Amino acid sequence: MKKQIVSILLVLFMAQGLFALDGTQIAEKAHDVAKSKSTHSAVLMELIDEKGDVDSRLVEEFGIKENDLSSTVMVFRSPASVKDTRFLKQENGGRADDKFIYLPALKRVRRIASSDGSKSFMGTDLTYDDMESRDVERDTHSLLREESFNGVDCYVVRAEAKDPADSQYAYRVSWIRKDNFVPIKTELFDKSQKLEKVMTVLDLQNIDGFWTPMKAQMENVQTNHKTVITIQKIEFDKGVSKNIFTQGFLQTGRTN
């Protein structure tokens, strides 16, 4: 089940919990976090290469969740080359997600197939798998240790796919805050067991009762390329029109 960028961060980095938990219980608490019914956000994605050169993408996101199924619309605002590209993803119970994209250069809405999960999302350092909130039961979770990260007490939990073919990574190690069960760092190891990427929360805020990673970084330590995701503005449960999640909106960018 894949999520929008904001939801990814929320799902990955939010939880409630107590103490004396094993790895699976910690992972469940991180996964079963209370979620808002709708979000509307402005997200800046900065792609930074090893020389420090930055490419930016500004995305407006809309998300709603109904009957435990989420729908997401992403509207690319910049750069000019992708401006007004609109992407809709709709989860379906029991069958694959519907995905549609409106490309101004084609002037029409077209269905797209699910990409190979290990492929880059929009040229960023995140893959489609990285944007997926994995069901807890797909992995084996083990509590490695308890330690402080950036002055915050954390559980360090290792997650390994029960079926190796079910993940692009050999395993993941997450630092999950003890006070609010928000993971604030995740190391991702490739199939040859080498550290490939590190995701770090750079700014965590509680907004309207929701712990929100306002700034996070995914760094590929093998290529020295990184992507910094900054939520510039976010609204929870302020009412997102259902008309946004339609082909009509993809075509026009309008709900009326």
Add this chain to the structure above:
Amino acid sequence: MKSMEKLLLALALFCVTTLTFADDFFSDLGDESGSGVVSNLEFNGVVSLSSEISITEDSVNDTFSINEGAEALFNLGYTGDSADLKVTLNGDRDSINIDECYANLYFDMLNMEVGYFKTVWGKGDKLHVLDLLNPIDYSNYFTQDYLENKIAQPTIKVNVPVGSFGMLELAYVPIFEGDLIPTDGKWMPLEVKAAKTLLQGFSILYPDTQTLSYGQFGTRFTTSINGFDFGGLYYFGYDRQPTLNLTKLKMDYNFMNVAGIEFGTVLAGFNLRGELAYYFINNSKDTLNYLGGFDRDLPLHNVNINIQVKGEYNTESEDITNMVVGKISDSFNHEKITPSVTGMYNVEDMDFMIKPELLYKIGENIEIATSAGIFAGDDDTTFGQFDLNDYLSLTLKYTF
């Protein structure tokens, strides 16, 4: 510009003069957003410099033929509470043309596009048998993109959403324009060359299609249910390829009805699509036209393949023609480098075109594209006739 086109343009502009400003989620982010979206008026475009080198055998032996050019495309958009306006201009050092100019008016239950614009119909990927509302400009057909080759038409189009994924479209094009087929230059087709030779000294009459009697109507309904996209279409108009009446020395555009269906779905990672259309053509043979294809990401780097077959079955002669179009592409360095190879092959005539291309993005706004076009086949075939038109091109594009 013709009077009807002027009328529609004026109507589009009038509609927009009554607009009010709309709120924007990004407006209070100001410059920090980097979006530049702080007003309802937007201006953007593309400036490109290109150089095309002929790479025929003759040019290798003698001198290269080099064509250089600069082009610009400007988009001016205005977004209001209940309507949008979009104006697209393109031009080079010789002329500036209106590529599109139209208003989109939004009502509670529908929206209406009015003006001079291009419509794309059908599930195909830059290859269609249902995309019937606009003529095609064949002047640079092989070097330009699909949408660039379409010629905008004065149109009134009503779009009625039906549920989340359904859309009923009703389009009226008050006048008619045939395909623009070059009558000189290196892309002039064989048929035109032959006609010019045959009719040397004679003048050919063309019908005045800029009248309401040549109006066209099209309607299309599309929807999506359980992951399966489908739709139907009806078009009432004219065949855009003219026929020569030798006795009258006159070109005619035959009246044509088209009924068609389309579909699309994803199966085992294959993004399948298809179109089927029956062309009922007056004074000519009816044809059954079809398109089928798919694209798929391969589990190899970022490789994607896209294959489509477009065909025509002549119901009288029972002749069949099929063209296979394939593209394989990949991307490197966070989508900064994108190589691709496109091939087009006519199955019956065994002629083909191959177009390798390499796109390189420098920063967010600059793109360098190198491509080549290689044609082969017998002299009387679609691609073979352009065997001497092989080219190599280099384009620098700045998007703002």
